[in-house]
Amino acid sequence: MATATNGMLQKKYQYIDIGANLTDPMFRGFYHGKQSHADDFDEVLKRATEQGVRKMLVTGSNLIESESAIQIARNNRKLLYATVGVHPCHSLDIENSLDPDKYLQDLEALALTGKKEGTVMAFGETGLDYARLHYAPADIQRKYFIKQLDIAQRLHLPLFLHSRDCAKDFEAILVPRLPKLPKRGVVHSFTGTVKEMESLVALGFSIGVNGCSLKTEENLEVVKAIPLDKIMLETDAPWCEIRPSHASSKFLKKNNEDVELPPVVKKEKFVMGSMVRGRCEPCAISQVASVVAALKGVTVEELCEIAWKNCVSMFGFDEEM
Numbered sequence: 001m002a003t004a005t006n007g008m009l010q011k012k013y014q015y016i017d018i019g020a021n022l023t024d025p026m027f028r029g030f031y032h033g034k035q036s037h038a039d040d041f042d043e044v045l046k047r048a049t050e051q052g053v054r055k056m057l058v059t060g061s062n063l064i065e066s067e068s069a070i071q072i073a074r075n076n077r078k079l080l081y082a083t084v085g086v087h088p089c090h091s092l093d094i095e096n097s098l099d100p101d102k103y104l105q106d107l108e109a110l111a112l113t114g115k116k117e118g119t120v121m122a123f124g125e126t127g128l129d130y131a132r133l134h135y136a137p138a139d140i141q142r143k144y145f146i147k148q149l150d151i152a153q154r155l156h157l158p159l160f161l162h163s164r165d166c167a168k169d170f171e172a173i174l175v176p177r178l179p180k181l182p183k184r185g186v187v188h189s190f191t192g193t194v195k196e197m198e199s200l201v202a203l204g205f206s207i208g209v210n211g212c213s214l215k216t217e218e219n220l221e222v223v224k225a226i227p228l229d230k231i232m233l234e235t236d237a238p239w240c241e242i243r244p245s246h247a248s249s250k251f252l253k254k255n256n257e258d259v260e261l262p263p264v265v266k267k268e269k270f271v272m273g274s275m276v277r278g279r280c281e282p283c284a285i286s287q288v289a290s291v292v293a294a295l296k297g298v299t300v301e302e303l304c305e306i307a308w309k310n311c312v313s314m315f316g317f318d319e320e321m
């Protein structure tokens with residue numbers, strides 16, 4: 001059986017994780033501002049590559065995080081790539097900055113630099129999140145979604161979009177701007193309805209699926225309905241892991257080495273090389289793939305191949321390893 005500690009064993013599938021929040025302090029051992037264990041960032045990358053993850057898109061969620069995302073992409077060429085943008089829950093970072101216009105100019109300049117040097121593959125994460133209005137009120141979210149779409153029209157990068165409990169407003173803002181956004185993009189961590197998904201697909205968007213997209217039976221019906229040529233796989237690590245209570249977990253058969261991950265321990269019991277309970281990692285994409293393949297009635301190999309193609313044709317990853 002393949003284990004993560006044996007670097008000689010290569011998994012047979014190749015994955016692209018389009019949503020990895022690798023700038024999160026958890027990957028440096030920090031939880032709620034407190035260091036609980038040693039920095040194991042390199043181990044996280046190692047586990048991912050041993051599982052067959054060949055490319056990861058590191059999510060930028062505000063200006064500073066986008067800078068860090070680019071920095072770690074520079075340090076891990078051909079494996080890590082970055083997005084640049086401000087997540088709707090961080091909209092107040094712009095609004096409350098000394099000079100919001102300057103903040104947005106800096107964001108655009110950063111995205112352009114990253115695009116030119118080949119580290120930035122998408123603009124975002126941007127969008128709306130009405131499930132978490134306590135982070136930023138809806139009007140502020142809309143204001144900076146619009147302003148970021150204005151920037152996107154000049155950058156010619158595909159979009160990395162976030163849409164939660166906001167489908168009507170989301171489309172109302174997006175649709176009139178689409179003629180100037182020909183590269184479209186992906187709506188990641190999708191948890192909407194079949195109708196909402198179909199509408200986004202008809203507009204030319206791809207749909208990103210992670211553990212959060214597979215929680216309930218209703219979620220599973222939505223994923224079943226996504227056209228194969230519009231599916232992208234992601235983990236949203238350190239979030240959105242598949243849990244035993246989720247509807248998806250019944251598809252994770254025991255003794256299946258494709259979905260088997262290294263031992264998981266509580267962060268207090270951390271030893272170098274172990275995974276940490278509650279901290280999702282990009283290597284867990286094999287579990288997402290396994291569930292999605294079962295739902296779509298294709299083999300994991302077929303799914304990985306098409307998801308790979310979908311990602312490469314939208315983002316233009318350098319296919320060299």
Ligand SMILES: [Zn+2]
Pocket residue numbers: 125161162188189
């Ligand atoms: Zn998101």
